[in-house]
Amino acid sequence: QKWLDKNTRITLHFTPTSCSWLNMVEIFFGIITRQAIRRGTFTSVSDLETAIRDFIDAYNDRAKPFTWTATDDDIITKINRKITSDTRH
Template sequence: MFFSIITRQEIRRGSFNSVKELIAAISAFIEGWNQRAHPFVWTKTADEILPHTRKQTSDARH
C-alpha cells in the first residue's frame, strides 16, 4: 500500500533531472510520512479479501 501511495503522490508527479533528485524527493516524502504516520483502516476482513487473492493466483497461467 505504501509503495502505491508514494508512487502516486511523489514519484509520478515529479520531474527529476537526476537520480540524486529522485532520492531526495523520496527521502523527503518518507520523512513527512513518518511524522504523520497512522495505521491504515481496513474496511474488509481477511475472510473477505483472501478468496479474491486465491482466485487471481489460481487463474494465472505461467
C-alpha cells in the same frame, strides 16, 4: 525443477494471493509514486532520491499505528467462507 535441484540453497515459498505483507509494500510504493514521483521533474538520481526521502520523512511524521478491529473469530469465519481460485502453485 532441474535448476532448483542443482541450486539447493534456493527455496521457493508461495504466499496465498492477497495474504502477503508484500501487498502492503506494493501499496506504499503506489502511494509514493502518486504523491511524490509521478508529476515531479528530477534532473538527477540524487534529486529523485531526495524527493523520495523527503516524502518518507513527512509520511512517517503523520503516520498513525494501524489498529486491528476484527476479532480472531471474524477473521476465521471470513476465511472459511472465502471462495478461492483453483490455482495450483
